[in-house]
Amino acid sequence: MIEVENLTVAFGHGPRANRVVRGIDMTVGAGECFGLVGESGCGKSTLLGAIAGRVKHWQGAITIAGEKVGPVKRPLAQLRRQQMVFQDPFGSLHPRHTIDRTLMEPLRIHGIADREARVEKALEQVGLPGRFRFRYPHQLSGGQRQRVAIARALILEPSILLLDEPTSALDVSIQAEILNLLKDLRERSGLTYVLVSHDMAVVAHLCDRIAVMQDGVFVEISSRDAMIRDEVHHPYTRMLREGSLGYRPAAAVPPG
Amino acid sequence: MPEQPQPLLSVRNLTVAFPSLHAVPPAVRGVSFDVGREKVGIIGESGSGKSTTGRAVMRLHPSATRITADRMEFQGENLLAVSERRMQAIRGHSMAMILQDPKYSLNPVMTVGEQIAETAILHEKLSRRAARRRTLDMLEKVHIRDPERVMGLYPHEVSGGMGQRIMISMMLIARPALIIADEPTSALDVSVRQQVLTILDELVGANSMGLLFISHDLNLVRSFCDRVLIMYSGRIVEELPANALDKATHPYTRGLLEALPSLLHPKDRLAVLRRDPAWAKT
Numbered sequence: 042m043i044e045v046e047n048l049t050v051a052f053g054h055g056p057r058a059n060r061v062v063r064g065i066d067m068t069v070g071a072g073e074c075f076g077l078v079g080e081s082g083c084g085k086s087t088l089l090g091a092i093a094g095r096v097k098h099w100q101g102a103i104t105i106a107g108e109k110v111g112p113v114k115r116p117l118a119q120l121r122r123q124q125m126v127f128q129d130p131f132g133s134l135h136p137r138h139t140i141d142r143t144l145m146e147p148l149r150i151h152g153i154a155d156r157e158a159r160v161e162k163a164l165e166q167v168g169l170p171g172r173f174r175f176r177y178p179h180q181l182s183g184g185q186r187q188r189v190a191i192a193r194a195l196i197l198e199p200s201i202l203l204l205d206e207p208t209s210a211l212d213v214s215i216q217a218e219i220l221n222l223l224k225d226l227r228e229r230s231g232l233t234y235v236l237v238s239h240d241m242a243v244v245a246h247l248c249d250r251i252a253v254m255q256d257g258v259f260v261e262i263s264s265r266d267a268m269i270r271d272e273v274h275h276p277y278t279r280m281l282r283e284g285s286l287g288y289r290p291a292a293a294v295p296p297g
Numbered sequence: 298m299p300e301q302p303q304p305l306l307s308v309r310n311l312t313v314a315f316p317s318l319h320a321v322p323p324a325v326r327g328v329s330f331d332v333g334r335e336k337v338g339i340i341g342e343s344g345s346g347k348s349t350t351g352r353a354v355m356r357l358h359p360s361a362t363r364i365t366a367d368r369m370e371f372q373g374e375n376l377l378a379v380s381e382r383r384m385q386a387i388r389g390h391s392m393a394m395i396l397q398d399p400k401y402s403l404n405p406v407m408t409v410g411e412q413i414a415e416t417a418i419l420h421e422k423l424s425r426r427a428a429r430r431r432t433l434d435m436l437e438k439v440h441i442r443d444p445e446r447v448m449g450l451y452p453h454e455v456s457g458g459m460g461q462r463i464m465i466s467m468m469l470i471a472r473p474a475l476i477i478a479d480e481p482t483s484a485l486d487v488s489v490r491q492q493v494l495t496i497l498d499e500l501v502g503a504n505s506m507g508l509l510f511i512s513h514d515l516n517l518v519r520s521f522c523d524r525v526l527i528m529y530s531g532r533i534v535e536e537l538p539a540n541a542l543d544k545a546t547h548p549y550t551r552g553l554l555e556a557l558p559s560l561l562h563p564k565d566r567l568a569v570l571r572r573d574p575a576w577a578k579t
Contacts, residue, residue, distance in 0.1 A: 080486035081457075183343075212342040212513065214570035217556035221566055239487065246558035246567070269563050284487030285560060287520030288494050 043069040048101035063257035074234040076248030084257040124194035128206035130186030134178040163192040184215035241285035304331035309368040326531040338518035341528035390420040393468035397480040399460025403452040410448030435466040458489030530577040
């Protein structure tokens with residue numbers, strides 16, 4: 042579904058250019074959930090942005106659903122195919138737009154008819170009652186807002202959801218609801234996911250394959266089972282894995 | 298749990314209410330706990346009252362806040378009765394607080410060295426020269442390489458992990474008896490988090506301090522603390538030794554544990570917490 046070849050993203054020009062993503066190759070099959078784990082600044086969100094069409098100065102090749110896409114000027118029909126969900130539902134929804142207006146906007150941009158029915162259907166898909174349609178984001182809880190953000194992504198009927206830390210801003214109990222919702226949606230409609238997270242447990246819960254990213258490159262791509270059974274090899278992967286299990290008193294502190 | 302002879306901090310029936318035009322229930326309702334020379338964790342979701350409890354102990358709430366308790370004693374002193382002036386002497390000197398994000402809690406217009414030394418000058422009445430030496434020493438203790446250089450930096454020039462180590466050194470420089478750490482590692486990356494916790498663990502152990510560790514991260518508290526208090530809706534619903542968290546009996550604690558995705562015990566679907574209004578009452 043997604044093929045990325047030798048993708049490089051650099052911000053700035055010449056010798057001072059900051060190469061955030063450095064020659065990434067990845068293939069995500071249709072209906073697969075592909076996880077991206079790494080620490081702040083490793084380039085995981087930038088990689089996601091390049092696939093989504095938000096980050097526009099990359100080199101390499103990206104093919105989505107058999108169609109080769111360029112860094113700029115992607116047709117609307119192409120952009121519709123992959124949709125993003127962001128980390129913070131407090132920041133990603135317009136505070137002065139009702140849920141209805143938020144959900145209508147992508148439909149209007151893409152010139153899609155039958156909007157009323159689609160908005161109702163999208164709310165239903167994410168398990169929100171129809172009466173939430175004319176509320177503002179501040180009248181919703183964090184979990185409900187993230188459901189709206191997912192509904193906004195789903196309303197264009199994409200085949201790919203790009204999820205950038207979708208549960209990091211949420212409480213444990215709300216995170217469970219959203220993770221279950223994402224799992225159900227994928228099983229029901231055969232969506233393809235790319236999930237970015239810093240939490241190994243969340244990624245292992247949802248994803249079939251997990252890529253560990255450091256300094257703009259993949260240091261290891263492991264299967265879900267290998268991650269769970271502790272059969273990962275790269276020291277950085279091991280460190281992230283152990284970190285998600287809690288505190289280890291024996292950890293040595295390198296000076297820095 | 299064997300009761301320690303003289304806890305550092307003893308709180309009985311603490312209630313914290315923020316005045317409001319609407320009838321809102323108090324943010325903390327009838328909370329009782331003791332902290333000795335040990336690591337006590339408070340776990341809870343947003344709005345459960347865990348930070349409000351920590352701040353009430355430090356008396357950091359606005360003056361309109363109504364704080365009542367049958368007892369709130371720190372080293373034998375009644376924290377509810379002492380003057381604000383006395384409280385200023387206690388804060389930073391014998392009780393200190395580490396906050397979540399060094400980006401927002403360090404003073405952006407003072408160098409790192411000045412802010413750390415300030416605590417020592419104010420509370421320990423050290424000379425500038427002695428305070429500087431103590432600062433260097435403290436920065437070394439939190440494993441900062443080249444402390445001379447770091448002292449001259451401003452907060453925006455250091456990384457998140459280094460900022461948090463700076464905050465720890467600032468809070469520990471006056472050798473307080475009790476540290477309240479409010480989500481001290483939530484803003485940090487996994488690798489840095491381990492380092493900061495190790496440093497905190499070392500220093501708390503070496504100086505036999507008490508630590509009140511406020512967090513939403515169950516795995517972290519379970520592995521880092523000695524004892525855990527679980528807060529829900531302004532109350533402590535359960536108290537357990539940290540290593541017995543798996544044996545929790547309260548449905549809320551159980552619900553939290555089951556809602557957590559786990560690498561060691563993968564499950565197909567996560568249990569969704571069903572909130573019972575009775576939990577907030579009992």
